[in-house]
Amino acid sequence: MHLSGEVAERDAPPGSMTFLGAITHALRDALREDERVFLLGEDIGHFGGAFGVTKGLWEEFGDARVVDTPIAEEGFVGAAFGAAWMGERPVVELQFADFVSCAFDQIVTVGAKTHWRSGIALPVVIRAPFGGSVRGGPFHASCPEPSFVGVPGLKVVCPGSVGDAYGLLRSAIEDDDPVLFFEHKALYRRLRGEFPGSGHRVPLGRARVVRAGAAATVVTYAAGVDLALRAADGLDVEVLDLRTVWPIDEEAVLRSVAKTSRVLVLQEAAGATGVAGHVLALVARAAFESLDAPPALVSPPATPVPFAPPLEDTYLPSPERVRRALEELLDY
């Protein structure tokens, strides 16, 4: 524990840790502290993963703890559940979150239902880089979290800051349930922050007020947090980072909306899927009387993610679009 903290600080002087680096650190610390933790995924060993998240881990922990897999998402996700049944704590990497469609059945069938049916806990974390702005197109830039938001038995986590990337991943690995951990690709090397220390944990299921405000609430997560902060600049707007997008921290949403009476949901998943539908349904039902304006939504249109820059830039919510929506909301 001490060691990992020291090494972490040596590797990454304060303030200079990237979002990606925080994830690497969380994996390294978890591997050091808990024998039951091991990593599974395509090209995560000597190659260090498609995005380099596991760089250096194979060298430190070897073949038995950093396991390169064949291309078989159903297979190795299923194997992770089997190992978890035996008391291990596997952390799976999907090369791109888009490929979670290939492991969908194991996740919603074995992963989601086993504890409820049998009492067998399946502590598996499935990490996956998601989201757009890297010109990934329809198969390398999507936001698949709506497929899992609402599924009983699963937890879905989408960190939006460097500290949370570390603290949420540590908590996810220590959690006894299957956790989908989506890492926004655009944050990997762009977001920088302090290394929070290897004792840092962020509880699952708890949203965070990133910026307090009284006139409106933006409910968002992942890359939306930074976007919301930029869009809200100079406005009296509260930004709530859900962090865990399923189950949703309903209390935090309602608390903020009770204060501000106006709410905008911002997400990179298309339309009203996933978080948007759940949060809007929640505020409509439970905060109806306290709302001074119809809830607003900023999210991409219902299309796959387009590749070409002029298309993707139109598709993705921009600070300007969020700003306009906020101004409309405040002016209502």
Place this chain on the structure above:
Amino acid sequence: MHLSGEVAERDAPPGSMTFLGAITHALRDALREDERVFLLGEDIGHFGGAFGVTKGLWEEFGDARVVDTPIAEEGFVGAAFGAAWMGERPVVELQFADFVSCAFDQIVTVGAKTHWRSGIALPVVIRAPFGGSVRGGPFHASCPEPSFVGVPGLKVVCPGSVGDAYGLLRSAIEDDDPVLFFEHKALYRRLRGEFPGSGHRVPLGRARVVRAGAAATVVTYAAGVDLALRAADGLDVEVLDLRTVWPIDEEAVLRSVAKTSRVLVLQEAAGATGVAGHVLALVARAAFESLDAPPALVSPPATPVPFAPPLEDTYLPSPERVRRALEELLDY
């Protein structure tokens, strides 16, 4: 066409056609009228399918049009897309809708994205019996439509009446897009009605006011329609059957809510997933000013579908629960 109409009427005297029979008829008529139509699925041939929906079709149309498949949902759904690429109009049966998780990737990847990416139309219908009340438990009674509601490129249809079962299926087969067609198992033999005639078509994407009312709107679909009608007995409540649950007929929802100012969403899918989230998000954003009460939701809790009768009966929305929710909504 004439022939099939005659046979249909001979087979099923007016008023005595079941929901299941209407589906069989729709398949038979489509097979007769269009050479490009063929059926694919497990045990749909000489055996007639797990629920008997395809009984008699193999005898009439033979091996080349009613194709028994190995157990390979990704495989035969993918094959259906390939055949559709070549201009065929395959209709796939999944033995239980629950197993759509096994074909998920082909559906959301190949099925949903191909036309937008390339202009190749993939006219495939995927039929699947879904829903509870038959003591099917976690793997044979679920409502998987939320996995597809919101997915650009897919259409999702859930008939709630005998006439619609026929008319929507015919339209789905004639439609040029991939359509998921979920048939509620509880309706198969319970619902009876007139055979609408083989020329009958129900347009996709259009909801239907099943019962007019002025004091509140119930938005529902599939087995919810009958449930809502029973619960609303004697109340001045409008029942709107969405029929196509994705894309949602937003205009019809807003029209009804504008009239009644009160809305309850009733679904058998858990929590606020799928239709509930989308419809509540819609009314919250677009009908905010016209609402006289917070929108209400009746749906099962966020658990898998339980097997034992005392559990399943608690899990599923009952007429009493819907009635209570309606009374609260009206009293607000």
Place this chain on the structure above:
Amino acid sequence: MTRLALHRCMLLQRLVEERIVALYRQGRIAGSVYTGYMQEAVAAATGLALAPGDVVAPLNREQACHYARGVTPADVFRNFLGKGDGPTRGRDGNMHFGVPARGVFPLVSMLGDLVPVTVGAALAFKRRGEPRVALTYFGDGASSVGDVHEGLNLAAVWRVPAVFVVQSNQYAYSTPTERQMANTNLSERLTGGWSIPCVRVDGTDALAVYEVARDAVERARAGEGPQALEAVTLRGHGHAGHDAAAYVANELRLRFGDPIERLEARLRLDGLEEGELAALRDDAAAEVAAGLADAEAAPDPNPATLEDGVYATPLP
């Protein structure tokens, strides 16, 4: 010893399933029921080939495997009857259950899913250097599922101590094996396609299956990588309670004998007296009757507990 254990497990499956079919016909069991009638030898022999620390993921046709692991007829009845203190507490029905304390993973309906899960359990054993084995089953029909391929390939390339039992019972629901695959000899296919040694064995011969299974388990345990066996049988009943299986050709029925009668003939050759055999049958019948009585007296599940345990760690 083993022979008597085989006999007991097979007989329990036969008798419990007889009761279950009767209860289903009387409407006292909801949902569907599946039996492993005529496949009891495979289930019993493979279950008994395992050591106590091994783990297993059986399917519908392998009730005897549960008995081999120490699960009781009362447990089985409680699950079929949806009782509140059964293995799934009424949350799932029929053979859709496991018994974690006995190393039995709960059946998952999606065919093929348990193959990767079993491989993962075996991977854990290998990682930790534990001399344990994980075993699972799949049907001839289920062999077409992608997860089976992915799981077998992982097992082979990782050389984990997993054993796969292929239940070649001629049908998947109504579909005969020839309509599911080009070459119906699955042991050839497992060897040729996945490099997993697979021995084909007459699944109505409990002793033969036991020999082959014990060898496979011991080779896997010894670090020789994944092993398989293909047990050739005929599914004795329809696919499920409602299916009369009219589609099964009579000549097929004639080709497969009753595995229990076959084992009893062997026990007689071993010197077991008719009276001793009758006593074994009486014991099993008594255990089944007591189990059913137990289960019938068990409480129904409490609907107020429905949402408990969705998560191992519920969020605040």
Place this chain on the structure above:
Amino acid sequence: MTRLALHRCMLLQRLVEERIVALYRQGRIAGSVYTGYMQEAVAAATGLALAPGDVVAPLNREQACHYARGVTPADVFRNFLGKGDGPTRGRDGNMHFGVPARGVFPLVSMLGDLVPVTVGAALAFKRRGEPRVALTYFGDGASSVGDVHEGLNLAAVWRVPAVFVVQSNQYAYSTPTERQMANTNLSERLTGGWSIPCVRVDGTDALAVYEVARDAVERARAGEGPQALEAVTLRGHGHAGHDAAAYVANELRLRFGDPIERLEARLRLDGLEEGELAALRDDAAAEVAAGLADAEAAPDPNPATLEDGVYATPLP
């Protein structure tokens, strides 16, 4: 004739990919780029083995197959550059496109997905009694995917006119074949596991691949069921533009020659003069240059059209 066509398609792939890598390095192509460097013979030969009415679903490494089907360098550049009049109208990038009018299905990234799709196209041909063939590719790495198994099994049991080309190029991204499967001889596995006849061929020998591919296509067309070939090559570049492939052992690099040089040596033996060869190269280079100029002049996509075509029949 065929030899010249092979040469042209291979050369186009080589030259277009060279330009593309350069453009990518200059930051003028967004996203990622993949090449089929050193695998051009497989792509060209299998593409040319098809008849005009046949259909094909190529992947990233098979650009020459597009040329064999009549797709132009300008089409390819337009897609890489995300142009509004390219095959995907800027909606997808790099080789992630098809050209429906040329019987080319758009690449889908999820490895394995195109195998069942191709089987379905072949099923349509069989149903209608049309003498047409559907062909697709999968990598040694992708052979582990469940969809590949499901698709191969369907093809075999349905005996459809499908041809599968296995690209055994030693790696899946950074992972060598030995870490993906126990037996790396995929032709043995296809034959033994799926009963699909599979011929192993040196993938740097365009003429040999062409012979084998033409045989496979004609056997499939003649109703002999699905056929396969395994082309053994080495992926010449890294997995994608950003991957230097430092992990590839040098001795592997030495084992595989350049397929274009090999074909040119053969053309020389056939009597082609140096000047004639140079002219062929000049023609290809001119076609590539013109294609790029064309593509660069093409319009960007119009964001207002983003939502068009999500559905073939939009709902009211």
